[in-house]
Amino acid sequence: MTVLAVDRLVKHFPIHGGLLQRRVGAVKAVDGVNFAIAKGETLGLVGESGCGKSTVGKTILKLIEPTSGRIVLGGEDITALKPGAMWPHRRRIQTIFQDPYSSMNPRLSAGTIVGEPLENFDIARGRERDERVAALFERVGLRPDSMRKYAHEFSGGQRQRLGIAKALSVNPDVIVADEPVSALDVSVQAQVLNLLIDLQEELGLAYLFISHDLAVMRHISHRIAVMYLGRIVELTDKRTLFARPLHPYTEALLSAATAPDPRRQRRKRAIVQGDVPSPAKPPPGCHFHTRCPYAVADCKVKDPPLREVAPGHHVACHLR
Amino acid sequence: MVAIADDLPLPPRRFSLASAIRRNPTIAFGGILLFLLIAVAVIGPSFVGDPLKIAPVNRLRPPSERWWFGTDQFGRDLFTRSIYGSRVSLIVGLSVAAFSSVLGLALGLACGYFRAFDAIVMRVMDGLMAIPSILLAIALITLTRPGLGIVIVAIVIPEVPRIVRVVRAVVLSIRAQPYIESAIAGGTRNAKLLWRHVLPNTLAPLIVQATYVCASAMLIEAGLSFLGAGVPPEVPSWGNIIAQGRTFFQIAPWSILIPGGFLALTVLAVNLLGDGLRDRLDPRLARRL
Amino acid sequence: MSGNPGAILEVRDLATQFDTLDGVVRAVDGVSFDLERGETLGIVGESGCGKSVTALSILRLIPPETGRIAAGSIRFEGEELTTLSEEAMKRLRGHRISMIFQEPMTSLNPVLTVGTQIAENVVRHMGVSKKAARERAREMLDLVRIADSKRRLDEYPHQLSGGMRQRVMIAMALSCDPQVLIADEPTTALDVTIQAQILDLMLDLKEKTGTAIVLITHDLGVVAETSRRVVVMYAGRKVEEAPVEALFDNPLHPYTRGLMRAIPRLDVDAEEGGRRPRLQEIPGMVPLLTRPIVGCAFAARCSLATERCRAEPPPVVDAGGGHTVACWEVTP
Numbered sequence: 028m029t030v031l032a033v034d035r036l037v038k039h040f041p042i043h044g045g046l047l048q049r050r051v052g053a054v055k056a057v058d059g060v061n062f063a064i065a066k067g068e069t070l071g072l073v074g075e076s077g078c079g080k081s082t083v084g085k086t087i088l089k090l091i092e093p094t095s096g097r098i099v100l101g102g103e104d105i106t107a108l109k110p111g112a113m114w115p116h117r118r119r120i121q122t123i124f125q126d127p128y129s130s131m132n133p134r135l136s137a138g139t140i141v142g143e144p145l146e147n148f149d150i151a152r153g154r155e156r157d158e159r160v161a162a163l164f165e166r167v168g169l170r171p172d173s174m175r176k177y178a179h180e181f182s183g184g185q186r187q188r189l190g191i192a193k194a195l196s197v198n199p200d201v202i203v204a205d206e207p208v209s210a211l212d213v214s215v216q217a218q219v220l221n222l223l224i225d226l227q228e229e230l231g232l233a234y235l236f237i238s239h240d241l242a243v244m245r246h247i248s249h250r251i252a253v254m255y256l257g258r259i260v261e262l263t264d265k266r267t268l269f270a271r272p273l274h275p276y277t278e279a280l281l282s283a284a285t286a287p288d289p290r291r292q293r294r295k296r297a298i299v300q301g302d303v304p305s306p307a308k309p310p311p312g313c314h315f316h317t318r319c320p321y322a323v324a325d326c327k328v329k330d331p332p333l334r335e336v337a338p339g340h341h342v343a344c345h346l347r
Numbered sequence: 348m349v350a351i352a353d354d355l356p357l358p359p360r361r362f363s364l365a366s367a368i369r370r371n372p373t374i375a376f377g378g379i380l381l382f383l384l385i386a387v388a389v390i391g392p393s394f395v396g397d398p399l400k401i402a403p404v405n406r407l408r409p410p411s412e413r414w415w416f417g418t419d420q421f422g423r424d425l426f427t428r429s430i431y432g433s434r435v436s437l438i439v440g441l442s443v444a445a446f447s448s449v450l451g452l453a454l455g456l457a458c459g460y461f462r463a464f465d466a467i468v469m470r471v472m473d474g475l476m477a478i479p480s481i482l483l484a485i486a487l488i489t490l491t492r493p494g495l496g497i498v499i500v501a502i503v504i505p506e507v508p509r510i511v512r513v514v515r516a517v518v519l520s521i522r523a524q525p526y527i528e529s530a531i532a533g534g535t536r537n538a539k540l541l542w543r544h545v546l547p548n549t550l551a552p553l554i555v556q557a558t559y560v561c562a563s564a565m566l567i568e569a570g571l572s573f574l575g576a577g578v579p580p581e582v583p584s585w586g587n588i589i590a591q592g593r594t595f596f597q598i599a600p601w602s603i604l605i606p607g608g609f610l611a612l613t614v615l616a617v618n619l620l621g622d623g624l625r626d627r628l629d630p631r632l633a634r635r636l
Numbered sequence: 637m638s639g640n641p642g643a644i645l646e647v648r649d650l651a652t653q654f655d656t657l658d659g660v661v662r663a664v665d666g667v668s669f670d671l672e673r674g675e676t677l678g679i680v681g682e683s684g685c686g687k688s689v690t691a692l693s694i695l696r697l698i699p700p701e702t703g704r705i706a707a708g709s710i711r712f713e714g715e716e717l718t719t720l721s722e723e724a725m726k727r728l729r730g731h732r733i734s735m736i737f738q739e740p741m742t743s744l745n746p747v748l749t750v751g752t753q754i755a756e757n758v759v760r761h762m763g764v765s766k767k768a769a770r771e772r773a774r775e776m777l778d779l780v781r782i783a784d785s786k787r788r789l790d791e792y793p794h795q796l797s798g799g800m801r802q803r804v805m806i807a808m809a810l811s812c813d814p815q816v817l818i819a820d821e822p823t824t825a826l827d828v829t830i831q832a833q834i835l836d837l838m839l840d841l842k843e844k845t846g847t848a849i850v851l852i853t854h855d856l857g858v859v860a861e862t863s864r865r866v867v868v869m870y871a872g873r874k875v876e877e878a879p880v881e882a883l884f885d886n887p888l889h890p891y892t893r894g895l896m897r898a899i900p901r902l903d904v905d906a907e908e909g910g911r912r913p914r915l916q917e918i919p920g921m922v923p924l925l926t927r928p929i930v931g932c933a934f935a936a937r938c939s940l941a942t943e944r945c946r947a948e949p950p951p952v953v954d955a956g957g958g959h960t961v962a963c964w965e966v967t968p
Contacts, residue, residue, distance in 0.1 A: 075827035118534065132530070184921070217918070221917060224914070242901060245901070245902055285835075287901070302830070
């Protein structure tokens with residue numbers, strides 16, 4: 028059952044310049060993205076900085092208005108909803124942020140932060156709210172008596188648990204997790220990843236898991252979408268992605284990633300050269316052709332569409 | 348189930364006055380000085396004589412045991428007058444700070460929140476800031492009868508833009524904070540967002556800015572009085588005392604130096620307090636402003 | 637004391653402390669290691685383990701207002717650095733020992749061109765003419781494989797991409813042929829494909845120049861693929877040291893073992909029957925460094941810990957082949 032579907036999602040940020048602040052161009056942060064997430068499933072969105080993965084997350088949450096395309100949450104089109112009309116839908120889609128330090132108001136107690144959505148949606152108030160918050164604290168592995176403490180009194184991993192408790196408080200269907208473990212140390216990261224997996228299996232949550240870390244992706248995702256300069260270049264189940272990557276960019280990512288295995292250093296890596304072009308001026312044709320070792324003349328002029336080359340395996344490349 | 352994560356690592360730090368003063372010497376010094384000056388202004392006048400009592404026999408006496416601060420050209424006791432003068436300065440300083448804070452906070456919040464409103468109001472503020480505040484105040488006062496109230500209004504108007512700018516900048520930076528996005532995603536609506544997440548964060552920079560406004564208001568008031576455009580000349584304010592003493596500066600320098608010194612000391616106290624609070628409340632803000 | 641003739645840098649019982657409002661922080665607490673000529677030594681650990689402070693201590697870059705090297709010795713080519721004058725240290729830094737940092741933007745001066753900054757360093761340490769220094773700068777940009785080096789010399793740091801800036805930092809660090817390069821999380825701020833380029837470059841240059849590298853990182857993957865020997869740090873102390881293969885094949889310290897099991901693996905398909913496995917967690921958190929730690933620093937989180945671990949500092953156990961571990965409970 029699909030809980031979230033995104034169809035040809037586009038987000039362009041205008042660039043203003045000149046004396047009159049006229050629009051002189053646009054950063055094509057997200058440039059036509061399609062995917063769907065089912066109940067209980069984790070879709071990983073992986074890519075390097077500036078590929079638009081975080082913008083996808085924020086647009087789906089309607090923290091940013093999409094330029095065009097469709098966002099369907101639980102069968103309802105939320106694309107064009109104004110903030111007021113969007114409000115009731117927020118119960119079904121929640122988020123966990125990357126930075127547990129800045130995503131919590133430093134002036135509020137942990138209990139107030141976690142219980143805020145409960146108040147907002149009039150689910151529980153007063154004592155009932157406190158009881159619910161205490162139960163949430165316990166569920167994510169925090170002491171309920173730490174409710175009165177402030178966010179800065181918690182360690183990084185504990186704050187991420189607070190963020191998870193807050194997201195869970197309204198029983199959402201979907202959680203958008205934007206780099207939820209990249210600010211954490213390895214040993215703490217393991218605790219948070221385990222918690223996320225446990226909660227998903229228990230509650231049937233769907234995750235859109237955004238990360239740049241392929242190893243984390245491989246651990247938590249069911250399916251993975253690889254993004255490059257605002258577009259999805261490959262989308263398939265994780266086993267296929269790691270065993271038989273088809274897009275040259277996916278290949279490059281996998282080859283560039285380090286692994287805790289000293290014998291790998293002997294192996295000669297295929298390293299893509301050059302930098303990611305600016306999303307304000309993406310190259311024509313396939314966005315990756317400037318760095319692609321296999322690029323042919325066609326790649327420089329024609330946009331490769333995202334095609335299904337095998338059941339469930341989508342690739343945007345002329346050569347595959 | 349998940350293991351209960353370990354307890355928090357930070358031991359609570361005990362509060363002690365001595366260490367608070369040691370850690371914030373500027374706040375302590377400025378605060379104590381200002382407190383003493385306010386105390387003088389509040390209770391001082393009940394212990395001294397009549398500031399308007401003229402005694403031509405004792406004209407322009409230098410400071411001595413009888414007249415601590417000397418006398419002016421009418422033989423009025425400058426000590427008494429200076430004590431009374433502190434009232435005017437502090438009333439003007441504090442009320443201007445209070446009124447412009449309230450007005451500036453409301454306008455600043457609205458500007459940070461509503462783009463159309465922002466465009467209009469900020470241009471008006473820019474316009475106000477382009478006019479020297481003392482000239483604006485003089486212009487406003489000449490329209491009406493001089494008096495303490497009108498002096499306060501005349502200083503509040505040019506001071507408001509300073510507050511609005513600070514509040515607006517803070518609101519804009521807070522709106523970009525992830526915790527605001529987090530609150531919106533959690534279903535927090537505008538009014539509560541403003542009240543619970545934005546407003547409390549503007550208070551610290553607002554208080555800091557208010558201290559500067561307070562200091563500047565006292566200086567402007569003295570300037571206005573000196574120019575004869577402030578409180579009526581019969582009211583003893585530091586500015587009036589200086590204005591009246593200036594003709595006799597060469598033979599009776601104390602009649603200017605003493606009220607001038609009081610004014611400098613008060614402004615210094617308020618500024619020290621402001622600087623200390625700025626560093627204490629938000630070290631990052633201190634670098635940004 | 638100095639018994640290792642092959643070592644270019646010998647750190648012995650280094651202790652570095654900082655004064656904070658909560659008390660004295662023992663950021664580095666008795667760390668010893670050797671760096672041999674031309675080798676890459678990895679120092680790995682989680683945030684707050686003291687790895688970066690160790691690097692700053694070697695270069696004597698600890699801010700004197702708040703911190704100090706409280707004990708220990710650092711010998712560079714037999715010369716004691718902890719007691720060297722500030723003048724002599726200045727001649728050493730950026731010349732015979734140089735350093736690159738995590739965020740190149742903050743260590744480059746934004747108002748000077750890249751060429752000027754590299755040339756300045758060369759003029760200061762090598763005493764050559766400005767013209768020769770500029771030529772050297774261009775050579776260095778070629779060496780770090782920046783295309784069109786002549787034009788890049790006149791660009792400002794903000795005109796370069798993150799990867800390019802890190803290349804410039806490396807060019808600057810290597811411009812005076814240092815014997816030791818200290819790299820503090822050099823690729824942490826970079827994207828995966830750029831990280832691969834930079835690591836590749838660093839290893840290549842090490843082959844060419846013979847510079848010994850101290851690579852400080854939190855990333856076990858980076859260490860595995862670049863270092864010859866590895867020092868694992870925890871709470872300001874060295875818990876394990878080993879050649880890289882020995883460390884990854886046979887980690888001995890319970891902390892090292894825990895770390896290895898806590899990281900999700902990219903190279904191994906760990907799924908059994910479609911179920912995602914649990915990662916092994918290390919319970920609890922890093923101890924406060926403001927209180928002196930009696931016994932083993934890891935004891936509070938260690939499943940093997942006994943009374944003795946909590947009471948007495950662990951002995952350094954030699955497991956042979958240069959593999960040492962500070963633990964009461966491990967028998968090699």
